[in-house]
Structure formats: C-alpha cells, structure tokens
Amino acid sequence: MWNYRITSVWGIPIRINVSLLVFLPVLAWLIGSGEQITIYTGIINGFTPSPLDAADLRAGNTPWLVGSLAAVGLFVSVALHELGHSWAARRYGIGVDSITLWLLGGLANLETIPREWQKEFWIAIAGPAASVLVAAVAYGVVLVVPASLPVVTFVFGWLVVTNLVLTVFNLLPAFPMDGGRVLRALLARSQPYATATRTAARVGALFALGFAILGVLSFSPLLLLLALFVYGGATSESRLVALDTLLDGVTAADVMATDTERVTGDTTMADLATRMVEEGRTTYLVTGDDGTVAGIVSVDDFKRSRGKATSVEEAMDTNVPRITGETSLFDVYALMNRDRVNAAIVEADGDIQGVITSTEMTTALQIRREAGSVAPPRTAM
Known part of the structure; x- marks a missing residue:
C-alpha cells in the first residue's frame, strides 16, 4: 500500500x-x-x-x-x-x-x-x-x-x-x-x-x-x-x-470443495442471503452472461458490502487466484493472503474442479494439528 x-x-x-x-x-x-x-x-x-x-x-x-x-x-x-x-x-x-x-x-x-x-x-x-x-x-x-x-x-x-x-x-x-x-x-x-x-x-x-x-x-x-x-x-x-x-505434502486437490454452486451476477444480495440460509452455503461461483465464471462471492463479501451493493456482481471478488490441484496448500494460502481474498478456484485444462475457501484451509490445519502430522522437513533455504 x-x-x-x-x-x-x-x-x-x-x-x-x-x-x-x-x-x-x-x-x-x-x-x-x-x-x-x-x-x-x-x-x-x-x-x-x-x-x-x-x-x-x-x-x-x-x-x-x-x-x-x-x-x-x-x-x-x-x-x-x-x-x-x-x-x-x-x-x-x-x-x-x-x-x-x-x-x-x-x-x-x-x-x-x-x-x-x-x-x-x-x-x-x-x-x-x-x-x-x-x-x-x-x-x-x-x-x-x-x-x-x-x-x-x-x-x-x-x-x-x-x-x-x-x-x-x-x-x-x-x-x-x-x-x-x-x-x-x-x-x-x-x-x-x-x-x-x-x-x-x-x-x-x-x-x-x-x-x-x-x-x-x-x-x-x-x-x-x-x-x-x-x-x-x-x-x-x-x-x-x-x-x-x-501443510507439507498437502495439495489443493486434497482439500478443495467439489460440490460448488453457482449464482448469476445479476442476483440480488437479498436473494443471495436467502440461498445461503436455505442451502447452508457460504461461497458461490459467480457466472457472467456467457456462462463463464467471473468470480466468487462469499458470506464475507456479503457482510462487507451490506448497504453498499445491491447485486452479486457488485460485491463479488474478481481477482481470485486460479490454481491447479497439484498446487501446495501453503502456496494457496500465500496467494490468498497476497491478493487479500478468501477463496481460490481449482482448475484443470480450463475446467473448474473445485474451490478452496478459508473454511477448507482452517479445517485442513485443524486436522493436521490434531493428527500430529508434521512431515519431515525438506532441505532448503
């Protein structure tokens, strides 16, 4: 900044x-x-x-x-x-x-x-x-x-x-x-x-x-x-x-959510809130007029934009990292932290395979800590 x-x-x-x-x-x-x-x-x-x-x-x-x-x-x-x-x-x-x-x-x-x-x-x-x-x-x-x-x-x-x-x-x-x-x-x-x-x-x-x-x-x-x-x-x-x-050895494919739902950019924020409550979801892929994914909208975007945005298109994150399933989870964390977003899209040959949000990241960390699964250190730096 x-x-x-x-x-x-x-x-x-x-x-x-x-x-x-x-x-x-x-x-x-x-x-x-x-x-x-x-x-x-x-x-x-x-x-x-x-x-x-x-x-x-x-x-x-x-x-x-x-x-x-x-x-x-x-x-x-x-x-x-x-x-x-x-x-x-x-x-x-x-x-x-x-x-x-x-x-x-x-x-x-x-x-x-x-x-x-x-x-x-x-x-x-x-x-x-x-x-x-x-x-x-x-x-x-x-x-x-x-x-x-x-x-x-x-x-x-x-x-x-x-x-x-x-x-x-x-x-x-x-x-x-x-x-x-x-x-x-x-x-x-x-x-x-x-x-x-x-x-x-x-x-x-x-x-x-x-x-x-x-x-x-x-x-x-x-x-x-x-x-x-x-x-x-x-x-x-x-x-x-x-x-x-x-997180050594954990990749994006290991933790990504594959049951992603989509919402159009012209959906109102009120309708999005209703869907979130009814479906118990916090993150949606946002599609444009041509059907391609234009970004991601989450409950955090909803909270930040309350009173400032009337449609999903106005509130969604468009600068979302796009990664492969082989990307290490630590690199995903670094990308999300760098871009100040709470989600990343996992792709393969242009097709969307899933989404990683801060929820999946937190869950993975809890599991690794509780399992005591700390991999042997790599020789580096």
Missing part, C-alpha cells in the same frame, strides 16, 4: 514507499547539518587524497546540496543491495516480484522462499556483498575526483563509510535481517528447517529487545521502529515456516 513504481531492473519493478518520500527531506537535513558534516569530513579525510575543509562544506546552501545528494545516494545504494539479493535469487531460478524502498531500507519480495541452506546463505550474503562493492566503487571515485569538487568527494566518501557500516549492521544475526538469514542457513545444515527458523527468530527477538532499550535510552524513534520491524519480521517468518511445515 502507498508504493509508487519508479523504474524496473531485469524486469523487476522498483517501488518507493510513501514513508521514504516523507523521510528523505528529513534525512537530507540530518546529513547536511553542520555537526554531521564536520564528523564525516574527519573520517573521509582519513582516506581521501585531497583533504576536505568542513568550513567550506558548511557555507551557504552547500549543506542542503550535500545532504540531498547523500540521501539520494544512500537509497540508490539500498536499491543496489536489494538487487544483489535479487541477482542471487534469479541465479537459483527464483523469481522476484518487486523491490520496495522504504523508511528502514529495502525489501526484495521473492516469489518463493528457498529451503536449501546453501541457497538461502548465498542469497542472503549477496546483499551485503553488493554493498561492499558499492563502497569499493565509491572509494574509487573519491580517489579520482579533483580537489575542485569537494561536494562530490564528500558525498562519495560518505557513501563509502555508510555502505560499510550498513554491511556490518545488516550482518548482525537479527532475523529477519541478512545476518539472521545467514544464521538460519548455517543452523539448517544440521537442524530441521523449522527448528533453525525458531532459533534464528528467538535471536532476532533478543536483538529487537536490545534495539528497543537503546531506542528508549537514546530517545531514538528510528531504533524503536527498527525494534518493531525486527520483532514483527522474526515472529511472522517463524509462523509462516511453521505453517509451511504443517
């Missing part, structure tokens, strides 16, 4: 979240403040052939120029970091849906999560490796920039320092950051994948607690936000892996 596409690389959409658009001017101001310029000038002078004068960089409107260029450069660096992850993922045949730049950095959204530990290790380490490469290129620029361009020298010197610091920070074993994923990959060499994830998530939670304490003591909202991100990410990943393990 609130993401804006700016370009694409290798066919991967690169988006900017509105939080970054709001934060960039603040970041530019922070970097361009006199104190920060003085501090970083001292560091950069340690490796630049042409020493910088902090007083010149702080004169007039130069701090704003320095801050703006450095802020944009930072998030270009973050994009390159995420492209490092994406390049490694694509090398393993894993698609990348998008890259999103936001307040706390970037996120590469992989189509699937690899479970072979080698794959996860190299995909995780590729991001920090890209950041080191960016730092090396920026250092090369610092070495050749003439002394008459102090702003350029400062900005690229700042990028050298920042990329190296972010590389070290990213490699902290705070799941779900890169270091946490590296930790999980190494643990998965000798442990079940779900166990390795739980261990990495616990370590991430401890780091989140540390970030929160530092945030309170230093009055840093960013550290508090980072703590929430790390804790939320670690918890969410742990739950997803547990769900994947629980």
Whole structure:
C-alpha cells in the first residue's frame, strides 16, 4: 500500500514507499547539518587524497546540496543491495516480484522462499556483498575526483563509510535481517528447517529487545521502529515456516470443495442471503452472461458490502487466484493472503474442479494439528 513504481531492473519493478518520500527531506537535513558534516569530513579525510575543509562544506546552501545528494545516494545504494539479493535469487531460478524502498531500507519480495541452506546463505550474503562493492566503487571515485569538487568527494566518501557500516549492521544475526538469514542457513545444515527458523527468530527477538532499550535510552524513534520491524519480521517468518511445515505434502486437490454452486451476477444480495440460509452455503461461483465464471462471492463479501451493493456482481471478488490441484496448500494460502481474498478456484485444462475457501484451509490445519502430522522437513533455504 502507498508504493509508487519508479523504474524496473531485469524486469523487476522498483517501488518507493510513501514513508521514504516523507523521510528523505528529513534525512537530507540530518546529513547536511553542520555537526554531521564536520564528523564525516574527519573520517573521509582519513582516506581521501585531497583533504576536505568542513568550513567550506558548511557555507551557504552547500549543506542542503550535500545532504540531498547523500540521501539520494544512500537509497540508490539500498536499491543496489536489494538487487544483489535479487541477482542471487534469479541465479537459483527464483523469481522476484518487486523491490520496495522504504523508511528502514529495502525489501526484495521473492516469489518463493528457498529451503536449501546453501541457497538461502548465498542469497542472503549477496546483499551485503553488493554493498561492499558499492563502497569499493565509491572509494574509487573519491580517489579520482579533483580537489575542485569537494561536494562530490564528500558525498562519495560518505557513501563509502555508510555502505560499510550498513554491511556490518545488516550482518548482525537479527532475523529477519541478512545476518539472521545467514544464521538460519548455517543452523539448517544440521537442524530441521523449522527448528533453525525458531532459533534464528528467538535471536532476532533478543536483538529487537536490545534495539528497543537503546531506542528508549537514546530517545531514538528510528531504533524503536527498527525494534518493531525486527520483532514483527522474526515472529511472522517463524509462523509462516511453521505453517509451511504443517501443510507439507498437502495439495489443493486434497482439500478443495467439489460440490460448488453457482449464482448469476445479476442476483440480488437479498436473494443471495436467502440461498445461503436455505442451502447452508457460504461461497458461490459467480457466472457472467456467457456462462463463464467471473468470480466468487462469499458470506464475507456479503457482510462487507451490506448497504453498499445491491447485486452479486457488485460485491463479488474478481481477482481470485486460479490454481491447479497439484498446487501446495501453503502456496494457496500465500496467494490468498497476497491478493487479500478468501477463496481460490481449482482448475484443470480450463475446467473448474473445485474451490478452496478459508473454511477448507482452517479445517485442513485443524486436522493436521490434531493428527500430529508434521512431515519431515525438506532441505532448503
């Protein structure tokens, strides 16, 4: 939500979240403040052939120029970091849906999560490796920039320092950051994948607690936000892996409802409510004028549209995932969650075989839990 596409690389959409658009001017101001310029000038002078004068960089409107260029450069660096992850993922045949730049950095959204530990290790380490490469290129620029361009020298010197610091920070074993994923990959060499994830998530939670304490003591909202991100990410990943393990081996064909009923798009919501009560059903396929299935309407759609829609066509979900019977139930869950719908249509050669709703999903989970049917973990990510 609130993401804006700016370009694409290798066919991967690169988006900017509105939080970054709001934060960039603040970041530019922070970097361009006199104190920060003085501090970083001292560091950069340690490796630049042409020493910088902090007083010149702080004169007039130069701090704003320095801050703006450095802020944009930072998030270009973050994009390159995420492209490092994406390049490694694509090398393993894993698609990348998008890259999103936001307040706390970037996120590469992989189509699937690899479970072979080698794959996860190299995909995780590729991001920090890209950041080191960016730092090396920026250092090369610092070495050749003439002394008459102090702003350029400062900005690229700042990028050298920042990329190296972010590389070290990213490699902290705070799941779900890169270091946490590296930790999980190494643990998965000798442990079940779900166990390795739980261990990495616990370590991430401890780091989140540390970030929160530092945030309170230093009055840093960013550290508090980072703590929430790390804790939320670690918890969410742990739950997803547990769900994947629980549903291992279960396909859409195993749980789909085959006795599906249909309703036309021009059916009124009142008539739909009557049918639901009389037939004891909560989900119907919706057919168009040509008899083809145009979407799905469920009791949840009825509740959401009460008073807003008069016909099924106005209330139905049209962006319903269409899958095959061989699709794993976990992938079905991921698709429904991604598209924010509560049903998926199972097809074979264009013919509808059945429907999976949140009801079938919940039933399958209850049965697997009660039966204690957790399949042996696969070697992956």
